[in-house]
Amino acid sequence: MNKVFKKIGAAFLAGALAISSLVAVPNQALAADAPNVNASAAIAIEESTGKILYAKDADKLLGIASMTKMMDEYILLQEIKAKKINWTDKVTISEYAHKISQDTSLSNVPLKLGEEYTVEELYEAMAIYSANGAAIALSEKLAGSEGKFVELMNKKAKELKLGEFRFVNSTGLNNSDLKGMQQVGDKNAENQMTAKGMAKLAQHLIQDYPEVLKTASITKKDFRPGTSDRIAMSNWNWLLPGLIYGREGVDGLKTGTTDYAGMCLTSTATQNGMRVITVVLHANGGKGSGQHNSARFDETNKMLDYAFGNFKLAEVQQKGSKIAKPKTADVSGGKEESVPLTAGQNVTLVVPNAAGKPNLETKVTLKNKTVEAPVKKGDKLGTMTVTLKGGDSLGYVDGKNVETVAVTAGADVEESGIMSRAAKAVGGFFKGIGNYVVDGVKGWFN
Structure with a gap:
């Protein structure tokens, strides 16, 4: 009998979950069917x-x-x-x-x-x-x-x-x-x-x-x-x-x-x-x-x-707000090894009225893989495309399919001093020697 009641209980729970998921659908509904314009x-x-x-x-x-x-x-x-x-x-x-x-x-x-x-x-x-x-x-x-x-x-x-x-x-x-x-x-x-x-x-x-x-x-x-x-x-x-x-x-x-x-x-x-x-x-x-x-x-x-x-119009990213992916860009020759990335302008999209928080697709393209110091806050480092995930295929009146905004440096990164750069160079040199020695010792036992 217990096994029977367990099966009934499991079935009831599954049904309840299914019903609750159906009830939640309208909150995620997209726009209604387009009109028939004569x-x-x-x-x-x-x-x-x-x-x-x-x-x-x-x-x-x-x-x-x-x-x-x-x-x-x-x-x-x-x-x-x-x-x-x-x-x-x-x-x-x-x-x-x-x-x-x-x-x-x-x-x-x-x-x-x-x-x-x-x-x-x-x-x-x-x-x-x-x-x-x-x-x-x-x-x-x-x-x-x-x-x-x-x-x-x-x-x-x-x-x-x-x-x-x-x-x-x-x-x-x-x-x-x-x-x-x-x-x-x-x-x-x-x-x-x-x-x-x-x-x-x-x-x-x-x-x-x-x-x-x-x-x-x-x-x-x-x-x-x-x-x-x-x-x-x-x-x-x-x-x-x-x-x-x-x-x-x-x-x-x-x-x-x-x-x-x-x-x-x-x-x-x-x-x-x-x-x-x-x-x-x-x-x-x-x-x-x-x-x-x-x-x-x-x-x-x-x-x-x-x-x-x-x-409706929705501001999905504010100017100066942090970018989630990637969060930073590598910096060469600076006191910091990376700089945070921020949006260079506000990003506004048209979204369905019924939608909750917009689910976005973004893609960041940096001008260079590594940024040379010094870096000033607000420097343009690349671009980011933004669109709604699973959006429609109508695009924009000028022919584009996504919004494109500037990606900027979120902080200053000063150029490192001569001594600092020398220390980093020496550190890199000895690290290389250490790797060479380790590799050599391993070679003795091959």
């Missing part, structure tokens, strides 16, 4: 790290429509920062900019032929209301002609390493909408980029010129109030708080719609200290028409819900 291409990234959280055909070259104006904004803000142009500078409206601005079937503010407008007025019209005539006028101011400006756009896209792209105008319109005045490409050409490239452009724009969000987040503003040019501008990004699909935390960036590109949106939002950038190209497979269709906002919301509901 678009030809889409991507979501965490802005500060560039970590990709979701991707669908993100390297597919597609039309980007008026999201093109994000590149216009980048180049303009770059010139403003360099003091090559000022917000109060005047822009004289050409026949080309005037003619496009009068087309009410396109997003526009009316511009008078030969009249002067400030750079700031045209910038706000372009960023808030997606005004196409204003975009052309600014391109002419910045480069002399839209054709020359397109050259700047292509050059900047290469410089920012945006991947595959094609720019043929400053507006994102199909060239057929430019009244026969297009300067680059054939009459049906249109700007193209990938979802990944758009996300990367948005990241550069936000990080290099964060003031862009002050304008991109404006929901309503009058263009030239108190004049005959006055027009009420309402932002086409209806995810902005206060608009029809308003979402808390959204503060940019740009919509776009053409027959070729479909409904597009590059959005950005912050929540709990994390900023996410999303891109949808050709939302809902192009079904529906006009700026008012909700598809691009619905599909963007799926990605924002997924990103904020499942991920």
Whole structure:
């Protein structure tokens, strides 16, 4: 009977342990299943790290429509920062900019032929209301002609390493909408980029010129109030708080719609200290028409819900903190034989919300196997890659798969004096002789 009860007890204990282990699983759960985004291409990234959280055909070259104006904004803000142009500078409206601005079937503010407008007025019209005539006028101011400006756009896209792209105008319109005045490409050409490239452009724009969000987040503003040019501008990004699909935390960036590109949106939002950038190209497979269709906002919301509901930023290593493996580097010619290794900067990763303490994979690569004294605290001795153990395969928007940080010396190591080095040398010499004698004595008995 005792043996029977022992077997029953063992079985009960094993079952209890199995059940308890199952109960513990949710604490180690990874992010929920990714959403099904109904678009030809889409991507979501965490802005500060560039970590990709979701991707669908993100390297597919597609039309980007008026999201093109994000590149216009980048180049303009770059010139403003360099003091090559000022917000109060005047822009004289050409026949080309005037003619496009009068087309009410396109997003526009009316511009008078030969009249002067400030750079700031045209910038706000372009960023808030997606005004196409204003975009052309600014391109002419910045480069002399839209054709020359397109050259700047292509050059900047290469410089920012945006991947595959094609720019043929400053507006994102199909060239057929430019009244026969297009300067680059054939009459049906249109700007193209990938979802990944758009996300990367948005990241550069936000990080290099964060003031862009002050304008991109404006929901309503009058263009030239108190004049005959006055027009009420309402932002086409209806995810902005206060608009029809308003979402808390959204503060940019740009919509776009053409027959070729479909409904597009590059959005950005912050929540709990994390900023996410999303891109949808050709939302809902192009079904529906006009700026008012909700598809691009619905599909963007799926990605924002997924990103904020499942991920968070975590600082996994602080600048100056000790590195676990290896803890030290060998030092040659110093008063100490080794120097502790520390992280040269803070390391922040995107981790699943449900995760406890992140389980990391690290790899340290030192410049030299042995460091020559003297060593100063903070000297860069190598690098360390950091990633989550068992992490996903999506990587980062710039193409890397891990975070890389500097490995630095955690302390000073002074160079040893002449006498100290001599003593070490003599000690090494006699140690060598001792080994020689021992080896010789052993030889006598062979």
